[in-house]
Amino acid sequence: MAYDYEKSIRPGKLPHIWCPGCGHGIVMKGLIRAMDTCELDRNNTAIVSGIGCASRLPGYLDACTLHTAHGRAAAFATGVKMAKPEMTVICCGGDGDGTAIGGNHFIHACRRNINMTYVIMNNFIYGMTGGQFSPCTPTGMKASTTPYGNPDPVFDISKLAIGAGATFVARTTAAHPREIDKLIAQGIKHNGMSIIEVLDDCPTSYGRRNKFRSVVDMMKRLKKDAVPAKAAAKMTPEQLEGKFLTGVLYHDNEKAEYTEQYAALIKRVQEGA
Amino acid sequence: MSGARIEVIERNCKACSICAEFCPKDVLEMDVFVVKVVKPEDCIKCMQCELLCPDFAIKVHDA
Numbered sequence: 119m120a121y122d123y124e125k126s127i128r129p130g131k132l133p134h135i136w137c138p139g140c141g142h143g144i145v146m147k148g149l150i151r152a153m154d155t156c157e158l159d160r161n162n163t164a165i166v167s168g169i170g171c172a173s174r175l176p177g178y179l180d181a182c183t184l185h186t187a188h189g190r191a192a193a194f195a196t197g198v199k200m201a202k203p204e205m206t207v208i209c210c211g212g213d214g215d216g217t218a219i220g221g222n223h224f225i226h227a228c229r230r231n232i233n234m235t236y237v238i239m240n241n242f243i244y245g246m247t248g249g250q251f252s253p254c255t256p257t258g259m260k261a262s263t264t265p266y267g268n269p270d271p272v273f274d275i276s277k278l279a280i281g282a283g284a285t286f287v288a289r290t291t292a293a294h295p296r297e298i299d300k301l302i303a304q305g306i307k308h309n310g311m312s313i314i315e316v317l318d319d320c321p322t323s324y325g326r327r328n329k330f331r332s333v334v335d336m337m338k339r340l341k342k343d344a345v346p347a348k349a350a351a352k353m354t355p356e357q358l359e360g361k362f363l364t365g366v367l368y369h370d371n372e373k374a375e376y377t378e379q380y381a382a383l384i385k386r387v388q389e390g391a
Numbered sequence: 392m393s394g395a396r397i398e399v400i401e402r403n404c405k406a407c408s409i410c411a412e413f414c415p416k417d418v419l420e421m422d423v424f425v426v427k428v429v430k431p432e433d434c435i436k437c438m439q440c441e442l443l444c445p446d447f448a449i450k451v452h453d454a
Contacts, residue, residue, distance in 0.1 A: 120398070120441065120450035132403050132447055139407030143445025295442035321407075334412040337443075 126150045126160075131178045136171060139333030141292030141318025145239050146175050148298030148316075149208070153181075155303040156206075163206045166195040168220060171246045171320075172212035172239040189220025192227035195234050203377040206306060207234040214244040214252035217273050221253075228282035228311050232376040235305040235312045238275055241320035249323030260327045275315045280368045285310035287368040292318035293341040294364065301366070310375050317344075317362070394432040396452040397440070401425050403448035410440035410449055 127150075136142050153163065160181040167173035169188035176183035182205075186194040191209045199207045216224050216238045227236070243261055244250040251261035253273040260267055279287045286308040288301040298316060305312030319325060319336035330336045347365040350358060397418065404425045411419040411426055416433045419426050419440060426449070440449045 119395070119436070119453045123447055127447075133405070134446070136445065138405035138446075139409060140445055143447065144443060147442070147445075147447070293443075333407050334409060337409060337413075 121147075121151065123147060123150050126153065126180055127178050128180050134178055135174060137320075137322045139319065139321045139336075140171070140245075141241065141316075141320075141337075142172050142175065142239055144292045144295055145172075145237065145298060145316050145318060146178065148295060149175070149210070149237060149302055150179070151299035152302035152306060153208075155299065156306045158206055158306070162204065163208065164195070164198045164202075165208045165210060166191050166198065167210045168215040169246075170212040170215045170244070172210060172241070173215055175210045189215050189218070190223060191215065192220060192223040192236065195236075196223075196227055196230070196232055199232055199234055199377060200380070203233075203381070208306070209234060209236040211236070211238060212245070212252075213238060213240040213242065213254040213273075213275065214247075214250075217275055217278065218253050225278070225282040228279050228284040228313065230376040231283055231285055231310045231373050233309055233311070235302065235308075235314065237302060237305075237314045237316060239316050239318055240275060241318050241324060243320050243324040245320045245323045249327065255324075259324075262323070262327070276313065276363075276367050279311075279313040279315075283311070283373070284313045284368070285370040285373050286312035286366070287315075288313070288366045289315040289317070289362065290364050291340040291344050292316060293337045294344065297364065304366070308369075309371075310373060395434040395436050395454050397428045397431055397434060398450040398452060399426055399428060400448045400450070403446045405446050405448075407445065409443050409445070413439045413443055415439070 164182045165176040166184045167176045168191040191211045195209045249262035251264045251268045255268045258267045290297040321333045344364045345361045347363045418430045418434045420429045
């Protein structure tokens with residue numbers, strides 16, 4: 119009945135470093151279940167991350183893991199996939215790591231449509247570095263560097279990924295744990311760039327500054343504002359004000375995958391020589 | 392419903408109270424530094440506590 123997560127975690131690594139109530143732990147559980155669903159061979163699975171709270175995740179998992187420079191998870195993962203196309207590559211990172219510091223790597227990995235799964239944990243803030251605002255901090259919300267409210271408009275990670283050329287884009291929240299593993303498993307099975315955006319909570323750096331009473335308050339807010347993409351089709355723009363869509367937002371099986379294209383190129387040139 | 396055996400791994404629990412708040416049957420209750428199982432016989436095995444625990448601290452076993 120109880121799920122055996124311990125077999126996928128390096129011995130002696132728990133309890134993890136994340137704050138009480140941090141959603142990253144829920145996402146890690148979802149990732150473990152998704153990896154089990156896809157029956158991935160741990161010796162042939164690379165989990166790559168950058169820097170930040172969310173990027174601590176691979177350190178706990180029993181697989182081939184790579185902890186890289188800030189924002190460069192997608193770049194290193196592209197290298198791993200190009201060198202060993204038979205490997206399953208999964209990237210993990212936060213919103214600041216993925217879309218601000220690593221923004222260019224992120225969009226170019228999407229553009230190439232290389233076969234990997236990028237799990238972006240969007241907690242609306244830079245948690246580890248001291249609570250600075252990120253491109254995903256909602257307008258008007260407070261961070262350590264925007265004490266009077268954030269004046270900037272927000273990045274929509276899923277729309278950015280669709281626009282940049284990713285072929286499987288889905289969004290869910292930490293308050294929907296069953297959906298997390300379902301979507302990550304679909305992303306792993308998809309042949310092409312899969313972006314799974316998971317909205318979660320940062321009680322320490324974000325919740326505390328923005329008058330959320332507790333972790334549970336943040337989780338309930340995520341649950342309340344989530345609208346499944348299918349249900350949203352029948353709703354008016356007024357009803358969707360302040361909400362966000364969840365589920366599979368974009369899926370395209372037609373676009374060519376990058377490592378296959380590259381192998382074909384090598385074959386063509388070698389045969390031509 | 393015969394209930395379930397709920398195991399709390401106290402070493403991992405950080406008392407965030409997510410499990411206790413999301414439990415539909417109030418099976419769990421917060422102590423100061425750890426969650427306590429108070430009514431295991433009421434458990435309907437919805438698994439919400441196990442799925443939502445960020446700290447790998449709760450396991451729901453068959454009774």
